[in-house]
Each structure stands twice: as C-alpha cells, then as structure tokens.
Amino acid sequence: MSALLPHVHGVLADLVRDVPGNPDPSPPPGVSGPVETLMSYVKWGVLVVIITAGFVGAGAVAGGRLFANHGASRTGLAILLSALAGAVLYAGVYALITAVAG
Numbered sequence: 671m672s673a674l675l676p677h678v679h680g681v682l683a684d685l686v687r688d689v690p691g692n693p694d695p696s697p698p699p700g701v702s703g704p705v706e707t708l709m710s711y712v713k714w715g716v717l718v719v720i721i722t723a724g725f726v727g728a729g730a731v732a733g734g735r736l737f738a739n740h741g742a743s744r745t746g747l748a749i750l751l752s753a754l755a756g757a758v759l760y761a762g763v764y765a766l767i768t769a770v771a772g
Contacts, residue, residue: 695770695771713764716756716760717760719756720753720756720757720760721753723749723750723752723753723756724750724753724754724757726746726749727746727747727748727749727750727751727752727753728746728750729746730742730743730745730746730747730749730750731743731746731747731750732746733746734746
C-alpha cells in the first residue's frame with residue numbers, strides 16, 4: 671500500500687501539470703465584424719435613451735413645479751431617477767463586459 675501512494679501522487683501531479691491554462695476569449699471566424707457593429711449600435715441606442723429620459727424627466731419636474739402640477743412633478747422625478755439608475759447600470763455593465771471580453 672505504501673508503494674502505491676507515491677505512484678498515485680506522481681500520476682496526479684502529471685495530470686495537474688498537463689492541464690492547459692485559461693485561454694483568452696476569441697470570437698468564431700467571420701463573427702467579429704457584425705457583432706462589434708451590433709454592440710456599438712446597442713451602446714449608442716441605450717445612451718440616447720438615457721439622455722432623452724433625463725431631459726424628459728427634468729422637463730416634467732420643471733413643468734410640474736412651474737404649473738403647480740404635483741403629479742407631473744412626481745412622475746418627472748421618477749423618470750429622472752430611472753435615467754440616473756439606467757446610467758449607473760450602463761456604466762457597470764459596460765465595465766463588466768469590457769473586463770470579461772477585453
């Protein structure tokens with residue numbers, strides 16, 4: 671039994687040594703161009719929606735305060751906070767994707 675243990679240890683050490691490292695991610699051939707184009711369109715679209723929502727929310731808050739319409743002001747505040755949350759999420763997801771995909 672004691673002679674078998676060094677042999678098993680040597681076999682396991684060889685298995686661990688032959689395990690390949692973590693390779694860098696690479697897209698399949700021919701996919702890189704269309705995927706990059708699609709991702710750039712999505713990023714710009716999300717950015718435009720966030721900026722538009724921010725202006726609409728600020729306008730609703732200003733209009734609600736100006737015309738003493740508290741419902742519009744409250745809705746505008748909700749839109750403005752949603753735009754802020756969207757911007758934070760956009761930045762976080764962008765940083766995550768950039769960190770993972772390189």
